[in-house]
Amino acid sequence: MDQHEDTGKDREKDAEKDAEEQAERAREVHLTMDLCLRIGEMLLSSGAGAADVTATMRSVADHLGLRHAEIDVTFTALSMSHQRSVDDVPTLMMRHVQQRDIDYEDLTAVDHLVRDVLTDRADLYLARSRMATIVSLGHAFPRWAVTVAWMVMAASVGVFLGGGPVVSMVAAVAAALIDRVQLVLARRRLPFFYLQVAGGAIATLLAAAVAATPIEVDPSLVVTANIIMLLAGIGLMGAVQDALTGFYLTSSARLIEAMMATAGIIAGVALGISVANGIGLELGQLVPGAYGISDLPGVLLGAAVAAAAFSVASYAPRRAVAPIALITAIAAGISQAVTVAGFGRAAAAGAAAFFIGLVAYAVAGRVRVPPLVVAVPAIVPFLPGLSIYRGLTFLADGGFFVSQGILALMTAISVAIALASGVILGEYVAQPLKREARKLESRLAGPRLVGPFRAMTRAERRELRKQSAD
Template sequence: MTSLEPREVNLTIDLCLRIGEVLLSSGAGAADVTATMQSVARHLGLRHPDLDVTFTNLTMSFQAAPEEQPVSHTRLIKHRDIDYEDLTQVDHLVRDLLADRVDLREARARLARLVSSGHPTARWKVTLGWGVMCGAVGVQFGGSLLVVVLAFLAAVTIDRLQLRMARRRLPAFYRQVAGGAIATVIAVAAAAADLPVDTSLVVTANIVMLLAGVGFMGALQDALTGFYVTAGARITEAMLATAGIIAGVSGGLSFADAIGVDVGRLDPGAVDVKSAGLMALGGAVCAAAFGYATYAPRRSLAPIGVVAGVAMLISQAISSQGFRGPWSVAISALFVGLVSWTLSGRLRVPPLVIVVPAVVPQLPGLSIYRGLSLLAEDGGRAATSEGLLAIITAASVAIALASGVILGEYIAQPLEREARKLESRLAGPRLVGPLRAKRRPSAAPVGEVGETREPG
């Protein structure tokens, strides 16, 4: 620890901060980022560094001895686009570093190439992925073919516009306003053309990609793991993004009134789907398309869709037995957490790459939107009460999703270790096959990169 030269200490801290930056900006939780940085620092000789992970910056300090000068570095988090390809590659890099397949300087060079290079997937294909996702939401809610087509076209338009706005460095709030306005204007255009389509369903299917449900669940995960400052910042971001959608939808409705188009009572999220199979199909395609749009490795897309579809069926089956609301969602999330741990080892991806897309179809973003929009209306006590009820429902569903997934991960880890021990005891004598399976490297979850496990 004390034998490290100051240059080596600085390079090690800088590498840890850069790894943490990629993980945090790609969607990893604060607890996972902290554990990963600690593992890398400990492996490279820095014992017990002080880490501070917040929503906007990372700070790492190290003091070799009380009589020596401490070293402290800070790195700002500048972007927040979910990128599961970078997340997976950094996870592989950390595993290679901890296994001594690369040294400090090789790891720094590899990380620099990773963050400076683009993606092999063309950006227009990502736009199509968002379109497919929103079309699948229309299928999930029982929409007609016309709803699916309108949802696809609106999602493509929203993504291209937001991309242009992002390149001009406009804040995310204004991008959300523009997205909500486009979704509503397309519904207004459909109503003006007298198309046989439910305008509420069109808006519902088109604003899912804008909703803050993912950020809201991530905030609750940080809160459950003790990172309350980061959780509060993520909740604020989620609420602000949702407020932008409300402003955009309100502007679209004002435009409809100005041109004399009656769109009826726009009630996003107020849909009643009775076909569990249709919901499972739409949820599976939605999850896989979300994974594709966030650059998840191609090998993980089909498993993500299957897990999401089965989770949706579990939720609907439990709801039909009377366990409605958070309990049905929590049990389906528990299933996702259990399965993702095993699948991540086989697919060589972090469990987060499977978990988040798989729970996207069940996220409470629409309830958040519905509650805030009702609170913003001047509808008296009835509307206020309904809005508060929607907010409480959304919070309970988000807590159920986050706690179910985390509990599933906690249960899966010791179960898999005990299963491997039992398999070793019962492995022989065998008449066919090897006595002991050969170990091979597999993907460790972000935050537990130091553990080696055998998939399956």
């Protein structure tokens, strides 16, 4: 009898132990899935492509023991499911993307966290703790510094377009007004479309007001500089990358968002032009002229400073600012050379963007940031603010000029697509095709702008741990 009682107690203990082990495994599955979703949310909200987000989440999940997890990424939500065996009930978790702020400081921190997880320098619990710290901490410099960075960017774009000191000063003042007004409207939870309308209207009306004074200034250059500032926050490159890598649903949503944001700029500038014409102020049509040799240093300097200022406004790590400026200056030289050779603006922008994508991979590895942090600021000076302004002024004139306005707006679209596709093509060419990376890269069907480029082998992990111990 005692033997039967002991056997029954042992079975109960074994059953309790098995239940505890299953509960612990289930808990680790939930924690791993939550970590992957939080990483994916941070990457997606910062402008990373859906292919990059999916591959990064899958890499972390595989490394932490969740083999063959199903991951789905859309524009507004991420979902992840895992089933340990055919007999088990699958676990499904979802996370919605709450906000979309370009924050390259957090993006870089998450990228480093992912690399530490994949190299066994951070386990699940340390990774979750670091992720919570990244989300909760503020930035290294105050918000007013971002406004100053926008001012510097707008002034530099004015120099890049061939404007003088007055154009740069007025563009900087307009940039400060736009940033503070948009910040107030954002706190009141107005949609991004209305923020863009306000920005376009402020830039146009301020330029018209300055033009009405004895101060000699080209208001069209002021408006164009601020249009480029407003275009800088639109994630068109992520939309094109998603379209090229097969994530058509996410690409369509991002394209619609980009179109709405651009439509807001167009509506705001058109409103400003109408008001200016109504009170008898002439803004004029911006007709780009050929750059002379003496103007080239100003063009290169303006492009470099504009890209660097945008990277600061996006909280990029300080170590990346100087390389971004240098890459942009070289790209501006390439763009000017292509233009002088007789090619159109789309071809010039595409050539500059291809160079940016080609070198961003190597430079990003040197300064320890994702290539996205280098590529996006570098293409900012080449955004088609000039074509948008010309198209709007032609449309406002009406009559014979309507067809020219439509052509100018179509040119703006072609330039934007050339910039995005050129950067991505450069990434395709630049990224090394190594045998260890092929298994991971075959799942991506596209270039990598964020996340690990390949899974490390066991020998490499052992060597890295040995170096860390030494």
